[in-house]
Amino acid sequence: MAKELKQLTKRADNYSQWYNDLVMKADLAEIAPVRGCMIIKPYGYAIWEKMQAQLDKMFKETGVQNAYFPLLIPVSFFAREAEHVKGFAKESAVVTHYRLKATDDGQIVVDPDARLDEPLIIRPTSETMIWHTYKNWIHSWRDLPIMCNQWCNVMRWEMRTRPFLRTSEFLWQEGHTAHATKEEAETEAQKMLHVYADFVENWMDVPVLQGVKSPTERFAGALNTYTIEAMMQDGKALQSGTSHFLGQNFAKSFDVQFLNKDNKPEYVWATSWGVSTRLMGALIMVHSDDNGLVLPPRLAPTQVVIVPINKNAEQLTAISAKLQPVINELRQLGISVKYDDADNKRPGFKFADYELKGVPVRLVMGGRDLENNTIEIMRRDTLEKENVSFDGIVERVKNILDDMQKSIFEKAKTYRDAHVYECHDYEEFKERIKDGGFFLCPWDGTAETEAKIKEDTQATIRCIPFAYDQDVDGLKDMVSGAKAKYKVIIARAY
């Protein structure tokens, strides 16, 4: 198995295969026997739980409450918002029957007598169900705003899937808010985008570009989609979270009106916003290396692993006794510690396994350390090893964890910033996009040039970024040569 641990494909050889290997070998997830679905294994799920807990806290701090809406949506609901159904109809899993039966020869088959009057789809997203419900909840301006979120599974029958990045079933949260005014809804959509950016940058250590999607790339049924775009180590983009200003589209489709302060009926304004287990893909791809996962300490299920190396049981007892107060102190600081004195695995195997799993700090104590009052400390991001004094080790571990949380982000940001290029020439763009990166280019705002870029290069407009000035005076679209309306970020994407 120690040998097998080494068989992670190198990033330089095949980045895509490296990712798949890592997901499997680090025990994050595996392919399910149902097309396009995955099994999230305990180690992967422990990371997701940490992400959920923090996001949930951040949502609640903005006044959002959790709720739960049904998994199944009648097709007729779904059909009410024209753009929405167009966007999701092609990837809908449909429940048509409600019973199985045994045939005379013992086969288990769908019972043809148990056909549903109206087929139901497994939610790909819940706007339609939720706006049908909000109609009963909203009567007056006093009932607004409503800010609900749900953590749930959704299903989109994708043709090409990869664990975490794109799966038919995935776990996510979907927030759905209802407001009395357009301004309030727009502010909410942007606020939640900032919450996502805050989480992804400060907890996941993944730098993101915030911006607005082009009309083509909008959520089906939205007037505006805000996005955070992260760059992977191969220079490709990963859309990591989106927040939608839905205008009054769903309120009109489901006839949700409220009486305003002047006692006049008005349609309600809406937002929705979501992040999913896709974030796990970003977390894995941005930081990890050829030895395995690199995890930001804030999201690592185990932050510190301690491995004793002993010649005999007596020595193990002495080492354990020396380490116990340190383990206790670290735990009292809220740091998760695993003390691995299992004797059925060699230290070399343990080291490789904890590197693969991305445990941020490793402490090793052997017989000589015991004599010398020293301990070996290694940090996972740089793989730097040091033999240090045992005194003050708790403080040192704490400092390394804090430093690592910052430096992993800085490293990713430095990489990202070095791969954002300004480009005004289409021939140059077509050549350079092959090597990845984000290209900041002038765009005329038409779907035609957008389509041509995609056809020629598979790259898409990721967003109109907030971080760059939008001074397009004198700039021309690099494809059409027409007057530019925006500077956009173009990249190939997952």
Added chain:
Amino acid sequence: MAKELKQLTKRADNYSQWYNDLVMKADLAEIAPVRGCMIIKPYGYAIWEKMQAQLDKMFKETGVQNAYFPLLIPVSFFAREAEHVKGFAKESAVVTHYRLKATDDGQIVVDPDARLDEPLIIRPTSETMIWHTYKNWIHSWRDLPIMCNQWCNVMRWEMRTRPFLRTSEFLWQEGHTAHATKEEAETEAQKMLHVYADFVENWMDVPVLQGVKSPTERFAGALNTYTIEAMMQDGKALQSGTSHFLGQNFAKSFDVQFLNKDNKPEYVWATSWGVSTRLMGALIMVHSDDNGLVLPPRLAPTQVVIVPINKNAEQLTAISAKLQPVINELRQLGISVKYDDADNKRPGFKFADYELKGVPVRLVMGGRDLENNTIEIMRRDTLEKENVSFDGIVERVKNILDDMQKSIFEKAKTYRDAHVYECHDYEEFKERIKDGGFFLCPWDGTAETEAKIKEDTQATIRCIPFAYDQDVDGLKDMVSGAKAKYKVIIARAY
């Protein structure tokens, strides 16, 4: 609306309608537009989240890890364990297609060209998917035990549904463990039953009888089902959690073997165990009264509400200033406090609403209290009001919350204990069962007498209880007159 709040049906008039009213009016849940499904509203979901958090902690303390397995299960998996498929086939929601399409006249319909080769059912429970997966995880005794849990939605197409008590879709957790020996698996199944009993009694304040199900009432595919049975205020039973010893049934169906310490292949031993949003039904039904919910303080989303009663803005400022340190102190103790100084609702409305929602402690401060350094305190379970000194109010609130957590349990236990009857005569049983209660009766152990009791009275054997001696010497089954094998608890049930 204050008027509407009063319209809760009285328990004595119609217990069943009282329950439905309460679920709706206390904003716990509502009926969804999909047959048999419900929408869990934010207030109901906040209670469920508190239950989840505590259960999750208790599971993890026993070494259980969370994971996530797919929603959809191929029919062929499902069919592998004969008893299992027999139990669930009749209530399976089946996915047969993966696409919708628009017809020429704009109707949205199931695309007949997108039929799945093999139909998939929405999981009613995940033994089959999980044991298919465990086959890849288990090779040697070193891989055991495996203890996974998942929090998820499941679907059982029920014909008669009621919010929380029985719904087609419900939320639950399902634990699935794999062990090297029969003894270890049996111990695990019992351990998890005790965890459930501990949670339900000490957090939900609902006393339960622990016991073993009769073969007829076993989980489909189990060798033994352990259960906790609670008594509602109408004397009916609610099965509140079950833990199953599955033997080697699923290991054999999915060919999951391990090499034991002697390097010999053996089939793995299994358990599964689950509790669901059904627990919400027990929580609501056991404690609440004609004024609304009564919640144990440990599970109340808001533990203390403080309502100022003021003549003018100046007085409100003075009251608020006086209360603020108390609010801060309570929060520092980890007590959730809502300060409701909203001026668009009258105090009478607020009082009725917080009673309906079951907020454990209400504090009210008016102008005279301000002058006299007093405050009014009310506890929700007894509705006892007291005007007390403002000094020491934090300590008093804390004590009341602690006391209430105990006394709500005691009240429910006193009620339950007063409605457990020993009965050896079938005619007497048939008469008395009409008024509810748990009947401790001798049983000959046959499915025939069990079926006759059910047919005659709709009552079922809830369990062979652990809490009563099983000395059946000289006792006869009250239906057949045959020699009794067990003393069982019989009751009508939800």
